[in-house]
Amino acid sequence: MNQQVKKEASLLVRGYEVVIGFETHAQLATQSKIFSRAPTAFGAEPNTQACAVDLALPGTLPVMNRGAVEHAIRLGLALGSHIAEQSVFARKNYFYPDLPKGYQISQFEIPVVQGGEVSFFLGDEKKTVRLVRAHLEEDAGKSLHEEFHGMSGIDLNRAGTPLLEIVTEPDMRSSAEAVAYAKELHKIVTWIGVCDGNMQEGSFRCDANVSVRKPGDPLGTRREIKNLNSFKFMQQAIDYEVRWQIEQIEDGHAIQQATVLFDPDTGETRAMRTKEDAADYRYFPDPDLPPLVIARDWVEQVKAGMPELPRQMAERFVRDYALPEYDATTLTQSPAMAAYFETAAKACGQPKLVSNWIMGEMSRRLNAGEIGIDHAPVSPKQLGEIITNIVSGTINNGGAKQLFDHLWQHPAQVGQASSLDPVTQFGNPTTSVAEMIDSLGLKQMNDAGALEKIIDEVMAANADNVAQFRAGKxxxxxxxxxxxxxxxxGKANPQQVNDLLRQKLQ
Structure with missing residues (x-):
């Protein structure tokens, strides 16, 4: 079996191919709503941030939020999409208590952002997911069921909040690939500042369309898992849905198109309603909103103000710092991590060693402490100094880890930045790393004579091991x-120890 066949076989689940597409609602980081001046701040008392337009009172008319359009342009540029010079808003008709107008203003036939792609790594394999579109729309309100003792309440604070719905082709073939795509998209929208990415508050909500089929067959009937608000639950929900669909098919049942919810407590999906198609929503152009016209010079103006994108920065890290592509992609997970790397690399001139430390020791401690690199007690300048001392032979790797641990545990001794600014110098240490090496007694022992004496004593005390080595073990x-x-x-130079010991044993 060749490598390609092996790869394809590994993606099958009990002989079925999994097919996944995504619809992601990214709440745009604007001060006001998409068609009104009402604020969008999270956590306000119910119905205190809903104006007459959001309540759909008679005689009110929507007015387009320029900031929301600019965020759409930014995302389209970041994803390599086509920005439509003219797009149209439509009314998506359905009745639900938290939708005051009885319809949602969205885009249907001509969206503002068309095409594009998202590339990411799954392990060390590069994947690309094609995008269909990203369209502007307003959010609905929220039905509250638990606080009213058997009754339901409606909170319209969220009604009219600007959203971009980002729709993919059905290009993903596993839950792991779907999660990797979602994480990459999350990184992009937060990197360029169009969305705060807070999944717990509903700012970044993912719907996964999942189906299964035998290889080579037409696409199966999909079921949409709604409102996945964590990457962990996303993977669990998709894995359960795949198993459920396969069991249904093998038991002789047909899959019915439906919208389902994931219950984290049971680890199962459950049907919420029969899935509607576009025709069920009776889309038609909204007569209250003229076509959205985006001039080319506006797009160019937005483009000029765009930050360096993650993929562009990763390519630069490969080119300028000779990093492997995997390292470069990992180090551009956030602006703070990228800035930390560059500051440390410039401080010591050893980019690969900096990368190893960030992806290894640093990431382990950040994960254990559940903090971001922008709150790391060890500044990038200090990490650069640690690596400089390793390369010069002043300390060995063991001593470097002891020093790193001391700096991490006692930030007050070396100064600690309250935040990491991607532009300015990180941290403000009051005690140098060189002084810490002296005070902790971590200098590496490089004296050959002193090492030989220790080696002679060890060989004399471990005659059995000496004999075993000489016997070929x-x-x-x-x-x-x-x-x-x-x-x-732990202070001996490991390479010197190896060389001197081997000479004496031979």
């Missing part, structure tokens, strides 16, 4: 090295 050599490092309290 290589593991005994590692045991002797460990004893030498222990005797030197």
């Amino acid at each position: 290589d593991k005994a050599f590692n045991a002797l090295v460990g004893q030498v490092m222990k005797a030197s309290k």
